[in-house]
Amino acid sequence: MLNSPPGFEQEGSYALYLSQVHDCSYLPGREARNLFLDPNAKVTLNLYQQLIDRGFRRSGCYLYQPACPHCNDCVSLRIPTARFQASRSQRRIWKRNLPCYEVNPGPAEYRDEHYLLYQQYLTERHPDGAMVCNSPGQYTQFLTCDWAETHFIEFRKAGKLAAVAVTDLLPEGTSSVYTFFDPQLARESLGIFALLWQIDYSRRLGLKWVYPGFWIESCDKMSYKSRFRPFEAWTGQQWIDHNKLNQGGNGKDERI
Structure with missing residues (x-):
């Protein structure tokens, strides 16, 4: 100790x-x-x-x-959200994806739709990882906690769930806990887009940092x-x- x-x-x-x-x-x-x-x-x-x-x-x-x-x-x-400056490639990703995706922060609660996307992501992107066989209970235990203020930020394209960014809200910033997305949309750089959205979201909330x-x-x-x-x-x-x-x-x- x-x-x-x-x-x-x-x-x-x-x-x-x-x-x-x-x-x-x-x-x-x-x-x-x-x-x-x-x-x-x-x-x-x-x-x-x-x-x-x-x-x-x-x-x-x-x-x-x-x-x-x-x-x-x-x-x-x-x-630092106030000083962040997107690179040229990040600006292209932002400009391309922003009109195509509906983004909504939601409660940190279990949904089959989220879990199935999570499993699809792990199977494709991390096939040798220990989390591939996670049960719904293990998935929930990994991403949520009763003392944290957590949002499951959904990214939907034409109504279909494309990505989820698990995000904690803190007094001075937001923390990117885990992001998973449809591997068939890998070329759309959803991981980068999600982090850009978290930075913009934190800035709009008046928070200083994204972790x-x-x-x-x-x-x-x-x-x-x-x-x-x-x-x-x-x-x-x-x-x-x-x-x-x-x-x-x-x-x-x-x-x-």
Whole structure:
């Protein structure tokens, strides 16, 4: 058991635990380990905000961050909504998709339509992943939590569900928990479009940040996040602007 991270504003202490070492789900041949908040801790949105501002992420009701013994390639990012500037390719995706999709934030509740799309996405995009055989209960447990303010943002094209962006609302921003989409529409760049929509949505709500999760430079499925600029990266001690990162290194504690 470890002490609470420094700088907590709330009273009381929070136990942190280290998981067992296990195979990394992102980088073959790597070992992974997580630091996670005591599952019995009483989590508030303010505590969630404090932890996400220290590089933590949510999976189900677990709040965790990587603490791998021999690797630090997973880097938490946050995007400042007021300063974000879409690239030329991102602007093309936005301009092309925005008139074609009806987007609606909805409650975080189980629907067969969502679950079937989730399974279709995993089977096509992550066929070797452990989540492919998830039951409806495991799917719900993975994406939702009773203390989080979660929206299932639906993207529909001609009335048909095309994507769902599971998004947490926090006091200072939104967190992209998980996004899944119809693999037959992969050429429409729905993952990028969904994150662009979350940035625009957060800006309209007056929120400062979008937390897109972990950037892993050497993992194709996770490296795209660094193309949303400017962004800030969590070094393990502080957030630093993207132009101060040595992106030829591992992304943590490396400065130009």
